[in-house]
Each structure stands twice: as structure tokens, then as C-alpha cells.
Amino acid sequence: MADAQDIDGKLCEENFPCTSQKQETRDEMLSRHRKEILQLQNKEIELKKAAAKGSKAEQKAKKKQVEEEISQLSAKLKEKHAEELGSLGYCNSIRNDKSNIDNLVKAIAGVSVTTQHDHPKTSKGAKRREKRALQEVAREQRIQEEQNNIVSDRMIEDEKLEKKLEPLGFTINEIKPDGHCLYRAVEDQLALLSGGSSPYTYQELREMAAAYMRKHASDFHPFFLSENTIDGDSDDSLVERFENYCKEVESTATWGGQLELGALTHCLRKHIMIFSGSFPDVEMGKEYKSDGRSTSSNATIRLSYHRHAFGLGEHYNSVIPNSIG
Known part of the structure; x- marks a missing residue:
């Protein structure tokens, strides 16, 4: 090397x-x-x-x-x-x-x-x-x-995540950090669950998330506005900005986060687990969680969230079984 x-x-x-x-x-x-x-x-x-x-x-x-x-x-x-x-x-x-x-x-x-x-x-x-x-x-x-x-930050985060995943029989599958990492990680998980190729590409997942957010805008507005409010904005301008945000989700390389994960869990009707070495693990879509009889339709999507992945930005990876790592 x-x-x-x-x-x-x-x-x-x-x-x-x-x-x-x-x-x-x-x-x-x-x-x-x-x-x-x-x-x-x-x-x-x-x-x-x-x-x-x-x-x-x-x-x-x-x-x-x-x-x-x-x-x-x-x-x-x-x-x-x-x-x-x-x-x-x-x-x-x-x-x-x-x-x-x-x-x-x-x-x-x-x-x-x-x-x-x-x-x-x-x-x-x-x-x-x-x-x-x-x-x-x-x-x-x-x-x-x-x-x-x-x-030290990255090593500590990686070591904590490794200690968390190893007893569960999982490891990290590195995903390209190009702005689409969240969607690429979900695509990788869907391919893993299907035993072949994913039924949706990362671009299709982007479009699905944006469409769901538009259709259920009232569920997403409070979370979106808490981070995107400018003094003096009217209700009309806020609605317009949320629509512009959805357009960015579906047609650009804007990084995805919790809003988009929330949309995807309902679009796909999947239970999603996000493991982290820096924060508590996050569980989404509990209503879609397997009752113990795991099939491709109710299996869990597992992702990892990296706060210090490269020292240059946040990142998502796919979590896969050790046997295929």
C-alpha cells in the first residue's frame, strides 16, 4: 500500500x-x-x-x-x-x-x-x-x-459501530459518497432482500420519496419548516419552498436525511433500522416490522449513519450479513 x-x-x-x-x-x-x-x-x-x-x-x-x-x-x-x-x-x-x-x-x-x-x-x-x-x-x-x-473521531465511531454490528452478525457495505448515498444504500438493501437486483433504482427511490412527501405534505411541513423558516415568509412562500425542496429531492444530488427516510419507509412499506456509532440507533416504520416470520416483503432494511465517515460530511452505508460481506 x-x-x-x-x-x-x-x-x-x-x-x-x-x-x-x-x-x-x-x-x-x-x-x-x-x-x-x-x-x-x-x-x-x-x-x-x-x-x-x-x-x-x-x-x-x-x-x-x-x-x-x-x-x-x-x-x-x-x-x-x-x-x-x-x-x-x-x-x-x-x-x-x-x-x-x-x-x-x-x-x-x-x-x-x-x-x-x-x-x-x-x-x-x-x-x-x-x-x-x-x-x-x-x-x-x-x-x-x-x-x-x-x-480519533472516525476511529471511535467505526469501532463503536463495529462492536454494535458484530454480535448481530452484520458488517458495513461501503456506498459511493456522491449525494445519492442514502438512496443507493436503500437500493443495495432492496437488492439484498430480493436475492437479485433491486426493484427500484436510486433515482426511482428519489422520485418515490418526493411524490410521497408532496401527497402527505401536512405530515412533513412542520419538520421542513423548523429548519427552513425565514422571518417574514408568508404561508404561500413556505408552500412554494417545500415544493422546490421536493423537486430537488427527485431531480438533483441533494443529500437525503430523516425526512426522505420517513417517506421511503411508507412508500416501500418497510421497517428501517439506522445504526450509528455516534448517536442512538433510529427505528422507523415499526408498523411494517416482521412478526418473526421474515420474508422479502416484511424484512428489515438496515442502514448505517456515519457522522465522521470522511471528516468531510455525513454519510449512509448499507448494513449486510457477515456471510456476504
Whole structure:
């Protein structure tokens, strides 16, 4: 297995060039940063799969080595991104500069960075963009603050999850971290339960979840609005935004979460268990739970939720029996 330095060099040269002869715009740089993060996530999955060979002791040692290598690459990539943002005028240590955070939020949201006196009134659309941008910056801030603890956080989470799943006879099947991971994990489970291919693709699962949420909007509005309310919004604008959210669910790579899982459990009429090494396990669709006579129609869908999967975002995997892992 190549060491961290070799891997870093390869990633730097082939996947995300360290320097650019052409000055990038802010949007171009942010887009490239997202691609580089995804490439690193895919690299980790490749390395983990390559390490899943040999005895359990060998696999554990290899897995630990992969985590250490990815942690080093992640830290270097984070530092590189911070320096590049700094070249556009954003301070590297943003957590200590409140005014810089505000400017960065506005820049990402596409709002002109001017004084309140120049623009006394901000449109609702701009407010929503600023709120989304603030959430993105807060997430980046949290990742940066936790960077020094990524190895231990991920290892602790993985070890807790492994100790939880091993006595049950289960293990993790890694799912591609591309924004569709929740739906791909459910698709993987449906294939497992059918003994062949899944009756639905991840894209069809997205469309099913969106259609169910629209049809039962009153059940989902309270949860959606608790995270997406802007002062001054009318009831009509909230309804419109929920519809836009459903459109994103069915036609983009927006990450799925509890709302979508709630819809899927009813669409599929399946009992769903979500295991986690960082939070209490979550059980959904108890009304569809098997009475002990397990068949493909009432079998449980098992997923794992990873808070520190890559140190770069949350993630879902598929939980499968050890015998086929």
C-alpha cells in the first residue's frame, strides 16, 4: 500500500492541481473544491475496499492505516483550500473573524459585500441564499475546528459501530459518497432482500420519496419548516419552498436525511433500522416490522449513519450479513 506522501502527490497532480496558471473566480474555485473533496471521498472507499482482504487482524491493521493516510490527505486538502480562499481575500482563520465570516457567507450566496447603508433592504431570496451560505460556512468551520480530531473521531465511531454490528452478525457495505448515498444504500438493501437486483433504482427511490412527501405534505411541513423558516415568509412562500425542496429531492444530488427516510419507509412499506456509532440507533416504520416470520416483503432494511465517515460530511452505508460481506 502506498504511503500517505505518495498518495498525496498522486492526488495533487492527477486530481486537483496545486497551482493554476489562470486566476479562478470564486464560483470556479468553490466548484473545484467540492470536486476535490468528492475525489478524496472516492479515494477512501477504494482504499478501504482494497484493505478488506486477509484475516480479520490484517484487515483491521490495513483499515487503520487507510484511515491515517486519508486523515493526512484530508488535512492537507483542507489547508490547501484555506490558502486558496485566502488568495481571494478570505482569512484562513475565519472562526476568529466575525466580519470575514459575514463577507464569506455573502460571497458564497452571491450577495454584494457592501455596507448596510448602501443596501438597507435585502430581498427574501437573498436572505434565503445567505442562510444557506451561512449553513455551508458553519459546516466548513466545524470541519476545520474538528480537523485535528478527525482520526480519533472516525476511529471511535467505526469501532463503536463495529462492536454494535458484530454480535448481530452484520458488517458495513461501503456506498459511493456522491449525494445519492442514502438512496443507493436503500437500493443495495432492496437488492439484498430480493436475492437479485433491486426493484427500484436510486433515482426511482428519489422520485418515490418526493411524490410521497408532496401527497402527505401536512405530515412533513412542520419538520421542513423548523429548519427552513425565514422571518417574514408568508404561508404561500413556505408552500412554494417545500415544493422546490421536493423537486430537488427527485431531480438533483441533494443529500437525503430523516425526512426522505420517513417517506421511503411508507412508500416501500418497510421497517428501517439506522445504526450509528455516534448517536442512538433510529427505528422507523415499526408498523411494517416482521412478526418473526421474515420474508422479502416484511424484512428489515438496515442502514448505517456515519457522522465522521470522511471528516468531510455525513454519510449512509448499507448494513449486510457477515456471510456476504
